[in-house]
Amino acid sequence: MHIQFCGANRTVTGSCHLLHVNGLRIFLDMGLYQGPREEARRINQYLPDDARTADAIILSHGHLDHCGKLPVVVREGYKGPIYCTPATAEVARIVLEDSAEIQLEDATYINRRSRHPDESPVQPLYRPSDIPQVLKQFNRVEYNRTIDLCKGVRFTFHDAGHILGSAYILLQWDEATSSSNQTTTRSLLFTADVGRYNSPILNDPATIPAPADLVLTESTYGDKTHAPMEGVEEQFLNAVKYCIKYRSRMLIPAFAVGRTQTVLWYIQKFIHENKIPPIPVFVDSPMGVEVTRIHERYPQYFDKQTNDMIAGKDLFGLARITFATSMEQSKAINSVTGPCVIIASSPTCEFGRILHHLKFSMERPNDLLVFVGWTPPNTLGRRLQDGQNRARIFDRWYDVRCQIHTIHGLSAHADGDELIRFLTPTLRPQTTIFVVHGEANVADAFAQRLSKSGVQHVSVPAMETVTFQTPQ
Numbered sequence: 003m004h005i006q007f008c009g010a011n012r013t014v015t016g017s018c019h020l021l022h023v024n025g026l027r028i029f030l031d032m033g034l035y036q037g038p039r040e041e042a043r044r045i046n047q048y049l050p051d052d053a054r055t056a057d058a059i060i061l062s063h064g065h066l067d068h069c070g071k072l073p074v075v076v077r078e079g080y081k082g083p084i085y086c087t088p089a090t091a092e093v094a095r096i097v098l099e100d101s102a103e104i105q106l107e108d109a110t111y112i113n114r115r116s117r118h119p120d121e122s123p124v125q126p127l128y129r130p131s132d133i134p135q136v137l138k139q140f141n142r143v144e145y146n147r148t149i150d151l152c153k154g155v156r157f158t159f160h161d162a163g164h165i166l167g168s169a170y171i172l173l174q175w176d177e178a179t180s181s182s183n184q185t186t187t188r189s190l191l192f193t194a195d196v197g198r199y200n201s202p203i204l205n206d207p208a209t210i211p212a213p214a215d216l217v218l219t220e221s222t223y224g225d226k227t228h229a230p231m232e233g234v235e236e237q238f239l240n241a242v243k244y245c246i247k248y249r250s251r252m253l254i255p256a257f258a259v260g261r262t263q264t265v266l267w268y269i270q271k272f273i274h275e276n277k278i279p280p281i282p283v284f285v286d287s288p289m290g291v292e293v294t295r296i297h298e299r300y301p302q303y304f305d306k307q308t309n310d311m312i313a314g315k316d317l318f319g320l321a322r323i324t325f326a327t328s329m330e331q332s333k334a335i336n337s338v339t340g341p342c343v344i345i346a347s348s349p350t351c352e353f354g355r356i357l358h359h360l361k362f363s364m365e366r367p368n369d370l371l372v373f374v375g376w377t378p379p380n381t382l383g384r385r386l387q388d389g390q391n392r393a394r395i396f397d398r399w400y401d402v403r404c405q406i407h408t409i410h411g412l413s414a415h416a417d418g419d420e421l422i423r424f425l426t427p428t429l430r431p432q433t434t435i436f437v438v439h440g441e442a443n444v445a446d447a448f449a450q451r452l453s454k455s456g457v458q459h460v461s462v463p464a465m466e467t468v469t470f471q472t473p474q
Contacts, residue, residue, distance in 0.1 A: 003175070003188065005215065005436070007463040009033060012442040014222055015067035015378055017194065019438070020050055021169055023175050024153040027052075029059040029173065030192050030218070034070025034101070036350050037378050040226060046071060046127055054079035058151055061086040062194030063168035064093030064259055070101055072136045073128040083141040085149060087159055087205050089167025089303065091140045092296050095133075095258055096289040100258065102130040107329070108353050111396070145169065145208075154185070162199030163207035164414050165260035166297055170194055170207070172214065173216025190216040195439070196424050198414040200231055202267050202295070203308050207416070208428040217428055221440030222376055222415040229411030237409045238268050240370055242278055244405075245341045246280070250368035254345045255356040255383060258287040260414050261374055263346050267308075269343065270319040283323045284335050286346035286355045291325040294318050326355075336362045349375060351383035357395050364393060364400040373408045376415065380443065418448060422455070434459040 009018030009031075016035030021028045035045040055077050061084055062068055072084065072094075079435045086094065105126035113123045126325045143149055148158045154176030159169035171192040176185040191214035199206045229237075245252045256262050262285060286290065298317060301309060308317070326332045332355050335344060348354035363369035377383040382393060391402050416424060435457055437449045445462045 003179075003190070003217075005218075006050060007436070007438065009035065009045075009282075010067070010439040011463050012445060013378075014376060014439055014441060015069045016045060016071075017062070017439060018071070019192070019218060020056070021190070024155050024177075026058070026151060026153055026155055027056045028151070028173075029053075030057055031062055031068045031194065032059055032071045032075055033068040034066050036067055036348070036352070036381075038380050039352060041380075042352075043127065046074065049075055049078060054081075056080060056082060058082055059084045060171055060173075061090060061094065062159060062171060062192065063162070063165055064090045064097050065195070065257065066097050066101055068194065069094045069097060073098060073102070073132040073140060076136050076139065077128065077132050082139070084136070084139045085141045085143050085157075087145065087167040087169055088142040089296065089300050090169070091137075091142050091167075092166055093165070093293060094140075095137055096292045096296075097259060098128060098133050098136060100287065100289040102126070102133055104347070104354050106130065109326070135378070138473055146196065149206075158210070161205055161208040161303070162194060163199075163201075163204050164195040165197075166204065166300060166303060168195060168197065170196065171253065172211065176407055189214040190218070191428060193217070193424070195221045195222070195414070196421060198228065198231075198416055199420055199423070201414070202231075202264055203305065204303055205305050207424055210424070213428040213430055213433065215433065217425070217433060217435040218438055219421065219425060219435060220415070221421070221437045221445045221448040222443070223413065223417045224421060224437070224440055224451070225444045226417050227419055228413060228417040231411065234409060234411040238265075238412065239272055239277060239409055241370060241407055241409070242269065242272065242281065242343070245343070245370060246278060246281060248368040250366070251341070251342050251359075251363055252343045252361050252370045252372055253356065253363055254343065254372050254374055255347070255349045255351050256345050256374055257349055258285070258290045258347055259293050261349075262287070262290055264414075265343075265345055265374065266294065266318040266323065266414065270317070271311075273319065280322060282338065282340070282342040283319070284326060284338075284342060284344045285357070286321055286326040286332050286335060289304055290345070291320075291327070294320065305460060332358060335359065349373070349383060350378055350381040351386065352381050360393075361395050361398075361400070363404050364469075365397070365403045367403045367405070369404040371404050371406050373406075374412045376413065418451065421448070422451070425452075429455050429457055430459050431456050433457050435461075437462045
Protein backbone atom coordinates (compact mmCIF):
# COMPACT_ATOMS: atom_id res chain seq x y z
CA MET A 3 0.00 0.00 0.00
CA HIS A 4 1.24 3.41 -1.00
CA ILE A 5 -0.67 6.55 -0.08
CA GLN A 6 -0.28 9.84 -1.89
CA PHE A 7 -1.77 12.73 0.09
CA CYS A 8 -3.23 15.18 -2.40
CA GLY A 9 -5.41 17.47 -0.32
CA ALA A 10 -6.66 18.42 3.17
CA ASN A 11 -3.16 17.89 4.55
CA ARG A 12 -2.18 20.44 7.21
CA THR A 13 -5.36 22.24 6.17
CA VAL A 14 -9.04 21.45 6.44
CA THR A 15 -10.51 21.65 2.95
CA GLY A 16 -9.82 19.87 -0.34
CA SER A 17 -9.98 16.25 0.86
CA CYS A 18 -8.20 13.94 -1.61
CA HIS A 19 -5.99 10.88 -1.06
CA LEU A 20 -4.71 8.46 -3.70
CA LEU A 21 -4.17 4.81 -2.72
CA HIS A 22 -1.91 2.45 -4.68
CA VAL A 23 -2.84 -1.09 -3.65
CA ASN A 24 -2.50 -4.45 -5.46
CA GLY A 25 -2.08 -2.67 -8.78
CA LEU A 26 -5.17 -0.49 -8.31
CA ARG A 27 -5.19 3.29 -7.97
CA ILE A 28 -8.09 4.48 -5.84
CA PHE A 29 -9.01 8.03 -4.83
CA LEU A 30 -10.61 8.69 -1.48
CA ASP A 31 -12.61 11.88 -2.12
CA MET A 32 -12.01 14.56 -4.75
CA GLY A 33 -12.68 17.76 -2.82
CA LEU A 34 -12.48 21.45 -3.61
CA TYR A 35 -10.03 23.57 -1.63
CA GLN A 36 -11.75 26.59 -0.09
CA GLY A 37 -9.65 29.63 0.70
CA PRO A 38 -8.50 32.97 -0.77
CA ARG A 39 -9.64 33.26 -4.37
CA GLU A 40 -6.29 33.09 -6.18
CA GLU A 41 -4.84 30.39 -3.93
CA ALA A 42 -8.01 28.31 -4.28
CA ARG A 43 -7.94 28.63 -8.06
CA ARG A 44 -4.31 27.44 -8.23
CA ILE A 45 -4.83 24.46 -5.92
CA ASN A 46 -8.14 23.40 -7.47
CA GLN A 47 -6.66 23.24 -10.95
CA TYR A 48 -4.10 20.69 -9.72
CA LEU A 49 -4.59 16.95 -10.23
CA PRO A 50 -2.13 14.15 -9.44
CA ASP A 51 -0.32 12.65 -12.40
CA ASP A 52 -2.50 10.32 -14.48
CA ALA A 53 -5.55 10.98 -12.33
CA ARG A 54 -7.72 10.24 -15.35
CA THR A 55 -6.53 6.61 -15.42
CA ALA A 56 -7.39 5.83 -11.79
CA ASP A 57 -9.49 2.73 -11.19
CA ALA A 58 -12.05 4.17 -8.77
CA ILE A 59 -13.09 7.17 -6.71
CA ILE A 60 -14.72 6.49 -3.34
CA LEU A 61 -16.68 9.51 -2.15
CA SER A 62 -17.33 9.88 1.57
CA HIS A 63 -20.06 12.54 1.39
CA GLY A 64 -21.50 15.45 -0.53
CA HIS A 65 -19.82 18.49 1.00
CA LEU A 66 -18.01 20.64 -1.55
CA ASP A 67 -14.61 20.16 0.10
CA HIS A 68 -14.98 16.40 -0.46
CA CYS A 69 -16.74 16.19 -3.85
CA GLY A 70 -16.21 19.60 -5.47
CA LYS A 71 -13.33 18.68 -7.78
CA LEU A 72 -15.10 15.72 -9.40
CA PRO A 73 -15.98 17.78 -12.52
CA VAL A 74 -12.31 18.69 -12.92
CA VAL A 75 -11.07 15.10 -12.94
CA VAL A 76 -13.94 13.87 -15.13
CA ARG A 77 -13.36 16.67 -17.62
CA GLU A 78 -9.68 15.60 -17.74
CA GLY A 79 -10.78 12.14 -18.88
CA TYR A 80 -11.55 10.04 -15.80
CA LYS A 81 -14.19 7.49 -16.86
CA GLY A 82 -14.27 5.12 -13.88
CA PRO A 83 -16.87 4.62 -11.14
CA ILE A 84 -17.55 7.14 -8.38
CA TYR A 85 -18.83 5.14 -5.42
CA CYS A 86 -21.08 6.86 -2.86
CA THR A 87 -24.19 6.24 -0.78
CA PRO A 88 -27.60 6.90 -2.42
CA ALA A 89 -28.20 10.01 -0.29
CA THR A 90 -24.71 11.30 -1.09
CA ALA A 91 -25.41 10.93 -4.82
CA GLU A 92 -28.44 13.20 -4.42
CA VAL A 93 -26.67 15.71 -2.21
CA ALA A 94 -23.53 15.83 -4.36
CA ARG A 95 -25.59 16.46 -7.49
CA ILE A 96 -27.13 19.55 -5.95
CA VAL A 97 -23.82 20.75 -4.46
CA LEU A 98 -21.98 20.39 -7.76
CA GLU A 99 -24.72 22.06 -9.79
CA ASP A 100 -24.80 24.94 -7.32
CA SER A 101 -21.01 25.22 -7.27
CA ALA A 102 -20.90 25.44 -11.05
CA GLU A 103 -23.56 28.17 -11.10
CA ILE A 104 -21.84 30.19 -8.35
CA GLN A 105 -18.45 29.97 -10.06
CA LEU A 106 -20.02 31.13 -13.32
CA GLU A 107 -21.84 34.00 -11.57
CA ASP A 108 -18.71 35.11 -9.72
CA ALA A 109 -16.53 34.97 -12.84
CA THR A 110 -19.11 37.03 -14.73
CA TYR A 111 -19.32 39.59 -11.92
CA ILE A 112 -15.53 39.91 -11.56
CA ASN A 113 -15.06 40.27 -15.30
CA ARG A 114 -17.67 43.00 -15.37
CA ARG A 115 -16.71 44.94 -12.23
CA SER A 116 -13.22 44.11 -10.91
CA ARG A 117 -11.04 43.05 -13.86
CA HIS A 118 -8.58 45.47 -15.44
CA PRO A 119 -9.30 45.88 -19.16
CA ASP A 120 -5.84 44.55 -20.04
CA GLU A 121 -6.28 41.33 -18.05
CA SER A 122 -7.60 38.12 -19.57
CA PRO A 123 -11.17 37.25 -18.55
CA VAL A 124 -11.49 35.06 -15.47
CA GLN A 125 -12.75 31.57 -16.36
CA PRO A 126 -14.81 29.46 -13.93
CA LEU A 127 -13.15 26.27 -12.73
CA TYR A 128 -16.02 24.37 -14.34
CA ARG A 129 -19.47 25.08 -15.74
CA PRO A 130 -22.96 23.62 -15.35
CA SER A 131 -22.43 21.69 -18.59
CA ASP A 132 -19.62 19.71 -16.89
CA ILE A 133 -21.90 18.20 -14.21
CA PRO A 134 -24.10 15.65 -16.10
CA GLN A 135 -21.16 13.40 -16.99
CA VAL A 136 -20.09 13.28 -13.33
CA LEU A 137 -23.58 12.16 -12.32
CA LYS A 138 -23.55 9.35 -14.89
CA GLN A 139 -20.49 7.86 -13.15
CA PHE A 140 -22.05 7.66 -9.66
CA ASN A 141 -22.38 4.09 -8.34
CA ARG A 142 -24.78 4.05 -5.38
CA VAL A 143 -23.85 1.77 -2.48
CA GLU A 144 -25.85 1.32 0.74
CA TYR A 145 -24.27 1.34 4.20
CA ASN A 146 -22.77 -1.99 5.36
CA ARG A 147 -22.62 -3.48 1.83
CA THR A 148 -19.12 -4.62 0.80
CA ILE A 149 -18.01 -3.82 -2.76
CA ASP A 150 -15.30 -5.94 -4.44
CA LEU A 151 -13.00 -3.74 -6.54
CA CYS A 152 -11.07 -6.82 -7.83
CA LYS A 153 -7.46 -7.88 -7.14
CA GLY A 154 -8.36 -8.69 -3.55
CA VAL A 155 -9.44 -5.10 -2.73
CA ARG A 156 -12.84 -4.27 -1.24
CA PHE A 157 -14.52 -1.54 0.78
CA THR A 158 -17.59 -0.88 2.93
CA PHE A 159 -19.44 2.34 3.81
CA HIS A 160 -20.51 2.94 7.44
CA ASP A 161 -22.67 5.81 8.74
CA ALA A 162 -20.43 8.71 9.86
CA GLY A 163 -23.29 10.83 11.28
CA HIS A 164 -21.82 13.99 9.73
CA ILE A 165 -24.36 15.01 7.07
CA LEU A 166 -27.08 13.12 5.25
CA GLY A 167 -25.54 10.07 3.55
CA SER A 168 -22.05 10.67 4.95
CA ALA A 169 -19.83 7.64 5.41
CA TYR A 170 -16.54 6.53 6.79
CA ILE A 171 -14.80 3.95 4.67
CA LEU A 172 -13.27 0.63 5.71
CA LEU A 173 -11.06 -0.66 2.87
CA GLN A 174 -9.54 -4.16 2.98
CA TRP A 175 -7.04 -5.88 0.73
CA ASP A 176 -5.23 -9.20 0.56
CA GLU A 177 -1.47 -8.88 0.80
CA ALA A 178 1.10 -11.61 0.21
CA THR A 179 3.43 -12.31 3.13
CA SER A 180 7.18 -12.40 2.57
CA SER A 181 7.66 -15.71 4.45
CA SER A 182 5.08 -17.91 2.68
CA ASN A 183 2.68 -18.17 -0.21
CA GLN A 184 -0.20 -17.23 2.04
CA THR A 185 -1.93 -13.86 2.12
CA THR A 186 -2.83 -11.56 4.98
CA THR A 187 -5.86 -9.30 5.06
CA ARG A 188 -4.94 -5.69 5.69
CA SER A 189 -7.32 -2.81 6.34
CA LEU A 190 -7.45 0.97 6.10
CA LEU A 191 -9.96 3.19 7.84
CA PHE A 192 -10.71 6.55 6.23
CA THR A 193 -12.79 8.52 8.70
CA ALA A 194 -13.56 11.37 6.30
CA ASP A 195 -15.65 13.72 8.49
CA VAL A 196 -17.02 12.27 11.73
CA GLY A 197 -20.23 13.73 13.16
CA ARG A 198 -21.01 14.70 16.72
CA TYR A 199 -22.75 12.45 19.19
CA ASN A 200 -26.22 13.54 20.35
CA SER A 201 -26.50 16.20 17.64
CA PRO A 202 -29.84 17.09 16.02
CA ILE A 203 -31.43 15.19 13.14
CA LEU A 204 -28.96 12.41 12.22
CA ASN A 205 -27.96 9.14 13.85
CA ASP A 206 -24.73 9.04 15.84
CA PRO A 207 -21.62 7.74 14.04
CA ALA A 208 -21.72 3.95 13.71
CA THR A 209 -19.20 2.03 15.81
CA ILE A 210 -16.08 0.93 13.92
CA PRO A 211 -16.66 -2.80 13.32
CA ALA A 212 -13.03 -3.94 13.61
CA PRO A 213 -9.53 -2.46 14.20
CA ALA A 214 -7.64 -1.24 11.14
CA ASP A 215 -3.94 -1.44 10.27
CA LEU A 216 -3.92 2.07 8.80
CA VAL A 217 -6.09 5.03 9.73
CA LEU A 218 -6.57 8.35 7.95
CA THR A 219 -8.39 10.48 10.48
CA GLU A 220 -9.82 13.96 10.29
CA SER A 221 -8.79 16.46 12.97
CA THR A 222 -10.85 19.58 12.23
CA TYR A 223 -11.59 20.16 15.93
CA GLY A 224 -8.99 17.76 17.27
CA ASP A 225 -7.72 20.25 19.85
CA LYS A 226 -11.15 21.52 20.91
CA THR A 227 -13.99 20.52 23.18
CA HIS A 228 -17.36 21.61 21.84
CA ALA A 229 -19.93 23.26 24.03
CA PRO A 230 -22.70 20.89 25.13
CA MET A 231 -25.61 20.75 22.71
CA GLU A 232 -27.78 22.45 25.35
CA GLY A 233 -25.38 25.40 25.27
CA VAL A 234 -25.62 25.58 21.49
CA GLU A 235 -29.39 25.93 21.70
CA GLU A 236 -29.14 28.76 24.23
CA GLN A 237 -26.58 30.68 22.15
CA PHE A 238 -28.67 30.44 19.03
CA LEU A 239 -31.91 31.32 20.80
CA ASN A 240 -30.33 34.45 22.31
CA ALA A 241 -29.08 35.56 18.88
CA VAL A 242 -32.54 35.19 17.34
CA LYS A 243 -34.14 37.07 20.25
CA TYR A 244 -31.61 39.91 19.74
CA CYS A 245 -32.73 40.30 16.12
CA ILE A 246 -36.38 40.32 17.13
CA LYS A 247 -35.75 42.93 19.85
CA TYR A 248 -33.81 45.30 17.59
CA ARG A 249 -35.73 44.46 14.39
CA SER A 250 -32.47 43.63 12.69
CA ARG A 251 -31.14 41.03 10.26
CA MET A 252 -29.23 37.89 11.14
CA LEU A 253 -26.90 36.73 8.37
CA ILE A 254 -25.70 33.13 8.60
CA PRO A 255 -23.02 32.14 6.06
CA ALA A 256 -23.48 28.38 5.98
CA PHE A 257 -23.22 25.26 3.89
CA ALA A 258 -26.59 24.52 2.29
CA VAL A 259 -26.01 20.88 3.22
CA GLY A 260 -26.26 19.89 6.86
CA ARG A 261 -25.67 23.20 8.60
CA THR A 262 -28.62 24.93 6.93
CA GLN A 263 -30.95 22.10 7.93
CA THR A 264 -29.69 22.24 11.53
CA VAL A 265 -30.34 25.99 11.71
CA LEU A 266 -33.85 25.49 10.29
CA TRP A 267 -34.47 22.66 12.76
CA TYR A 268 -33.60 24.90 15.71
CA ILE A 269 -35.76 27.80 14.50
CA GLN A 270 -38.70 25.44 13.99
CA LYS A 271 -38.11 24.01 17.47
CA PHE A 272 -38.06 27.50 19.05
CA ILE A 273 -41.33 28.42 17.34
CA HIS A 274 -42.94 25.08 18.20
CA GLU A 275 -42.01 25.58 21.88
CA ASN A 276 -43.28 29.21 21.81
CA LYS A 277 -39.84 30.59 22.65
CA ILE A 278 -40.00 33.01 19.71
CA PRO A 279 -42.78 34.21 17.42
CA PRO A 280 -42.68 33.13 13.77
CA ILE A 281 -39.90 35.12 12.09
CA PRO A 282 -39.20 35.48 8.36
CA VAL A 283 -36.49 33.07 7.26
CA PHE A 284 -34.77 33.23 3.89
CA VAL A 285 -32.60 30.46 2.49
CA ASP A 286 -30.67 32.15 -0.29
CA SER A 287 -29.24 29.19 -2.12
CA PRO A 288 -30.42 27.52 -5.30
CA MET A 289 -29.86 24.17 -3.63
CA GLY A 290 -31.26 24.95 -0.18
CA VAL A 291 -34.81 23.80 -0.84
CA GLU A 292 -33.71 20.67 -2.70
CA VAL A 293 -31.31 19.52 0.01
CA THR A 294 -33.90 20.14 2.70
CA ARG A 295 -36.50 18.09 0.83
CA ILE A 296 -33.99 15.31 0.23
CA HIS A 297 -33.64 15.02 4.02
CA GLU A 298 -37.32 14.30 4.29
CA ARG A 299 -36.91 11.29 1.98
CA TYR A 300 -34.38 9.59 4.29
CA PRO A 301 -36.00 9.37 7.75
CA GLN A 302 -34.13 6.09 8.34
CA TYR A 303 -31.00 8.22 8.89
CA PHE A 304 -32.71 10.36 11.56
CA ASP A 305 -32.18 9.87 15.27
CA LYS A 306 -35.04 9.00 17.62
CA GLN A 307 -35.52 12.58 18.84
CA THR A 308 -36.06 13.85 15.32
CA ASN A 309 -38.32 10.99 14.25
CA ASP A 310 -40.42 11.54 17.39
CA MET A 311 -40.55 15.27 16.65
CA ILE A 312 -41.70 14.80 13.05
CA ALA A 313 -44.91 12.88 13.79
CA GLY A 314 -46.17 13.81 10.34
CA LYS A 315 -45.32 17.49 10.79
CA ASP A 316 -43.20 19.93 8.81
CA LEU A 317 -39.73 19.11 10.18
CA PHE A 318 -37.97 22.26 8.94
CA GLY A 319 -40.87 24.70 8.74
CA LEU A 320 -40.81 24.72 4.94
CA ALA A 321 -44.25 26.34 4.78
CA ARG A 322 -42.81 29.51 6.38
CA ILE A 323 -39.46 29.69 4.62
CA THR A 324 -38.72 31.75 1.52
CA PHE A 325 -36.25 30.04 -0.78
CA ALA A 326 -34.38 32.26 -3.22
CA THR A 327 -33.32 30.32 -6.28
CA SER A 328 -32.65 33.17 -8.71
CA MET A 329 -30.49 36.27 -8.49
CA GLU A 330 -33.61 38.44 -8.68
CA GLN A 331 -35.13 36.68 -5.65
CA SER A 332 -31.82 37.02 -3.82
CA LYS A 333 -31.68 40.77 -4.42
CA ALA A 334 -35.31 41.18 -3.29
CA ILE A 335 -34.39 39.89 0.20
CA ASN A 336 -32.43 43.06 0.89
CA SER A 337 -35.60 45.16 0.54
CA VAL A 338 -37.28 43.34 3.44
CA THR A 339 -37.66 45.40 6.61
CA GLY A 340 -37.98 44.09 10.14
CA PRO A 341 -36.31 41.15 11.86
CA CYS A 342 -35.35 38.18 9.70
CA VAL A 343 -32.85 35.36 9.33
CA ILE A 344 -30.91 35.04 6.06
CA ILE A 345 -28.97 31.82 5.44
CA ALA A 346 -26.69 31.98 2.40
CA SER A 347 -23.56 30.40 0.98
CA SER A 348 -20.60 30.48 1.39
CA PRO A 349 -19.24 29.91 4.93
CA THR A 350 -15.91 31.47 3.92
CA CYS A 351 -17.55 34.74 2.79
CA GLU A 352 -15.14 34.62 -0.16
CA PHE A 353 -17.83 34.00 -2.78
CA GLY A 354 -21.51 33.24 -3.16
CA ARG A 355 -24.78 34.96 -2.29
CA ILE A 356 -23.73 35.92 1.26
CA LEU A 357 -21.54 38.70 -0.16
CA HIS A 358 -24.52 40.58 -1.57
CA HIS A 359 -26.21 40.57 1.86
CA LEU A 360 -23.02 41.55 3.66
CA LYS A 361 -22.86 44.71 1.56
CA PHE A 362 -26.17 45.81 3.12
CA SER A 363 -25.48 44.71 6.70
CA MET A 364 -21.78 45.40 7.18
CA GLU A 365 -22.23 49.00 8.34
CA ARG A 366 -25.52 48.47 10.25
CA PRO A 367 -24.72 48.28 14.01
CA ASN A 368 -27.70 46.12 15.00
CA ASP A 369 -27.39 43.52 12.25
CA LEU A 370 -25.77 40.21 13.21
CA LEU A 371 -23.31 38.12 11.24
CA VAL A 372 -23.41 34.70 12.88
CA PHE A 373 -20.85 31.97 12.10
CA VAL A 374 -22.06 28.46 12.88
CA GLY A 375 -18.99 26.37 12.12
CA TRP A 376 -15.30 26.27 11.25
CA THR A 377 -14.07 29.02 8.90
CA PRO A 378 -10.84 28.53 6.90
CA PRO A 379 -7.91 30.87 7.70
CA ASN A 380 -7.00 33.73 5.37
CA THR A 381 -10.61 34.12 4.25
CA LEU A 382 -12.90 37.09 4.72
CA GLY A 383 -15.03 35.07 7.12
CA ARG A 384 -12.09 34.24 9.37
CA ARG A 385 -10.83 37.83 9.28
CA LEU A 386 -14.24 39.09 10.36
CA GLN A 387 -14.31 36.53 13.18
CA ASP A 388 -10.85 37.71 14.25
CA GLY A 389 -12.01 41.33 14.53
CA GLN A 390 -10.96 42.99 11.27
CA ASN A 391 -12.56 46.45 11.25
CA ARG A 392 -12.65 47.04 7.49
CA ALA A 393 -13.59 44.56 4.78
CA ARG A 394 -13.48 44.59 1.00
CA ILE A 395 -16.51 43.07 -0.70
CA PHE A 396 -16.16 42.83 -4.45
CA ASP A 397 -14.75 46.25 -5.45
CA ARG A 398 -15.50 48.39 -2.36
CA TRP A 399 -14.27 48.71 1.23
CA TYR A 400 -16.75 48.75 4.14
CA ASP A 401 -16.40 49.62 7.83
CA VAL A 402 -17.34 46.62 9.97
CA ARG A 403 -20.04 47.96 12.27
CA CYS A 404 -22.37 44.95 12.48
CA GLN A 405 -22.28 42.48 15.35
CA ILE A 406 -20.07 39.40 14.75
CA HIS A 407 -21.03 36.26 16.68
CA THR A 408 -19.80 32.67 16.57
CA ILE A 409 -22.04 29.92 17.94
CA HIS A 410 -19.61 27.46 19.44
CA GLY A 411 -20.50 23.81 19.25
CA LEU A 412 -22.98 24.06 16.38
CA SER A 413 -20.72 21.90 14.28
CA ALA A 414 -21.17 18.78 12.21
CA HIS A 415 -17.63 17.71 13.17
CA ALA A 416 -16.68 15.71 16.25
CA ASP A 417 -14.41 17.47 18.72
CA GLY A 418 -11.21 15.97 20.11
CA ASP A 419 -12.95 13.89 22.79
CA GLU A 420 -15.57 12.64 20.34
CA LEU A 421 -12.89 11.69 17.80
CA ILE A 422 -11.09 9.67 20.46
CA ARG A 423 -14.39 8.02 21.40
CA PHE A 424 -15.00 7.17 17.74
CA LEU A 425 -11.46 5.88 17.12
CA THR A 426 -11.14 3.86 20.35
CA PRO A 427 -11.91 0.47 18.69
CA THR A 428 -8.83 0.87 16.48
CA LEU A 429 -6.38 2.63 18.82
CA ARG A 430 -3.73 -0.08 19.19
CA PRO A 431 0.06 0.24 19.53
CA GLN A 432 0.62 -1.37 16.12
CA THR A 433 -1.84 0.88 14.26
CA THR A 434 -0.38 3.47 11.89
CA ILE A 435 -2.34 6.73 11.89
CA PHE A 436 -2.14 9.68 9.54
CA VAL A 437 -3.81 12.85 10.80
CA VAL A 438 -5.40 14.90 8.00
CA HIS A 439 -8.19 17.43 7.49
CA GLY A 440 -7.03 19.90 10.14
CA GLU A 441 -5.02 23.09 10.37
CA ALA A 442 -1.36 22.27 10.99
CA ASN A 443 -1.27 23.20 14.68
CA VAL A 444 -4.54 21.38 15.35
CA ALA A 445 -3.46 18.25 13.48
CA ASP A 446 -0.15 18.23 15.37
CA ALA A 447 -1.96 18.55 18.71
CA PHE A 448 -4.33 15.71 17.88
CA ALA A 449 -1.42 13.56 16.67
CA GLN A 450 0.28 14.07 20.04
CA ARG A 451 -2.90 13.06 21.82
CA LEU A 452 -3.11 9.87 19.77
CA SER A 453 0.53 9.09 20.57
CA LYS A 454 -0.16 9.51 24.28
CA SER A 455 -3.01 7.02 23.95
CA GLY A 456 -0.45 4.35 23.08
CA VAL A 457 -0.40 4.40 19.27
CA GLN A 458 3.24 4.14 18.23
CA HIS A 459 3.07 5.38 14.64
CA VAL A 460 1.29 8.74 14.23
CA SER A 461 2.19 11.46 11.72
CA VAL A 462 0.79 14.56 10.04
CA PRO A 463 1.55 14.27 6.31
CA ALA A 464 2.24 17.24 4.07
CA MET A 465 0.17 17.83 0.98
CA GLU A 466 1.31 16.04 -2.19
CA THR A 467 4.57 14.75 -0.72
CA VAL A 468 4.01 11.68 1.45
CA THR A 469 3.74 8.05 0.41
CA PHE A 470 3.61 5.03 2.68
CA GLN A 471 4.12 1.31 2.23
CA THR A 472 2.70 -1.14 4.72
CA PRO A 473 5.33 -3.30 6.42
CA GLN A 474 5.50 -6.98 5.54
